[in-house]
Amino acid sequence: MHFDLPALIKSLGYFGVWGIIFAESGLLIGFFLPGDSLLFTAGFVASQQLLNIWILIIGAFICAVLGDNVGYTTGYRFGRKLFSKEDSWLFHKKHIYKTQSFYQKHGKKTIVLARFVPIVRTFAPIVAGIGAMHYRTFMSYNLIGGFLWTFGITFLGFFLGKSLPAEQVDKYLLPIIGLIIVISLLPSIIHIIQENRGNK
Numbered sequence: 001m002h003f004d005l006p007a008l009i010k011s012l013g014y015f016g017v018w019g020i021i022f023a024e025s026g027l028l029i030g031f032f033l034p035g036d037s038l039l040f041t042a043g044f045v046a047s048q049q050l051l052n053i054w055i056l057i058i059g060a061f062i063c064a065v066l067g068d069n070v071g072y073t074t075g076y077r078f079g080r081k082l083f084s085k086e087d088s089w090l091f092h093k094k095h096i097y098k099t100q101s102f103y104q105k106h107g108k109k110t111i112v113l114a115r116f117v118p119i120v121r122t123f124a125p126i127v128a129g130i131g132a133m134h135y136r137t138f139m140s141y142n143l144i145g146g147f148l149w150t151f152g153i154t155f156l157g158f159f160l161g162k163s164l165p166a167e168q169v170d171k172y173l174l175p176i177i178g179l180i181i182v183i184s185l186l187p188s189i190i191h192i193i194q195e196n197r198g199n200k
Contacts, residue, residue: 009038009045014055017042018063021150024122025067028074035121036153040176043154047161057154064146068111068125072138075129099123108133111141115149 009017017038024033039060046053099120103110114124128138160176 009042010050014051014059017056018059021060022063022067022070025064025146026070026074026122026125027067028122028126035149036116036118039150039153040157043157043159044161044176045157046154047158053154053158057151060150060154061146064115064150065142068142068146069139071122071125072129072133072135072142075126076132077129079126079130096123096127099127103127103131108137108141111138112145112148115145 012020020033020038021035023029024035042051042056042060043053045051046056099110099114102114102117102120103124106113110120110124111128114120125138125142
């Protein structure tokens, strides 16, 4: 069976892509969603003129920023309750603790850096809300991080798609997406290895 990822992105359309970006940025259940590879693939699809790159990218940026705002509000209003919440298949307190550790290491820059780290990306604005980071400060970093993430990764896919001959697009797309996924998971893998070494 042939898995046609560009066709899937096309069928999702702008609102499907934007909805996933919003959910991964702002909803607790969004931590497993493929933000990096989705943005890259959507940019790649736009390079084949199946989507308009500017509509795609501006909408993704707005949804990423709005999502982080929802996360911040969730943390600010309900954050302490999350620590007493029982683990379920959708929620694990370890994700909150992992993000806190990341936050302690990188400070306010976490809001920008976390955009490029799966799982931490979802929980960073929540932890900022729990810690009552000044909203104006949070929003400044939110705008910078959202811009770098959505514009950077989507344009990377777009320009790479433009640089490949049309007949070679299918040949290279899936390996490149696989590489993007590996690179995006690398910080988490390194963190787990370091934790395991520290526990020994």
